[in-house]
Amino acid sequence: xxxxxxxxxxxxxxxxxxxxxxxxxxxxxxxxxxxxxxxxxxxxxxxxxxxxxxxxxxxxxxxxxxxxxxxxxxxxxxxxxxxxxxxxxxxxxxxxxxxxxxxxxxxxxxxxxxxxxxxxxxxxxxxxxxxxxxxxxxxxxxxxxxxxxxxxxxx
Numbered sequence: 075x076x077x078x079x080x081x082x083x084x085x086x087x088x089x090x091x092x093x094x095x096x097x098x099x100x101x102x103x104x105x106x107x108x109x110x111x112x113x114x115x116x117x118x119x120x121x122x123x124x125x126x127x128x129x130x131x132x133x134x135x136x137x138x139x140x141x142x143x144x145x146x147x148x149x150x151x152x153x154x155x156x157x158x159x160x161x162x163x164x165x166x167x168x169x170x171x172x173x174x175x176x177x178x179x180x181x182x183x184x185x186x187x188x189x190x191x192x193x194x195x196x197x198x199x200x201x202x203x204x205x206x207x208x209x210x211x212x213x214x215x216x217x218x219x220x221x222x223x224x225x226x227x228x229x
């Protein structure tokens with residue numbers, strides 16, 4: 075009985091350390107795939123099912139851009155408002171027609187990066203949402219972008 079209890083305590087301690095490590099590692103690792111200047115395009119998605127993008131070269135991770143129905147300034151204001159009201163969100167950068175937001179999952183603290191570029195020339199809103207770690211996101215990034223699309227359309 076004592077041995078089982080010790081094993082349980084050790085397992086719980088190990089799980090706690092792993093959980094803390096994941097949360098700490100996610101918060102500190104900013105991906106290099108983010109745009110580095112306003113003239114950069116959104117990065118393509120990697121060969122893993124944890125990313126979606128309007129600029130993806132892969133059919134599985136491709137999403138459609140949204141039509142820009144107003145000025146860049148008004149669209150950005152609406153998109154910021156939508157993102158602020160989504161669970162686990164935090165806007166990191168908002169400049170000109172570009173937004174970068176982080177979304178943190180409740181339990182494990184996994185961080186996803188959302189980038190939105192409002193292209194005034196093409197009259198399109200481009201998006202990219204990707205997990206920082208792991209292989210699969212169970213559709214979370216696609217669902218997030220579709221939720222933003224739905225909310226923007228009804229704004």
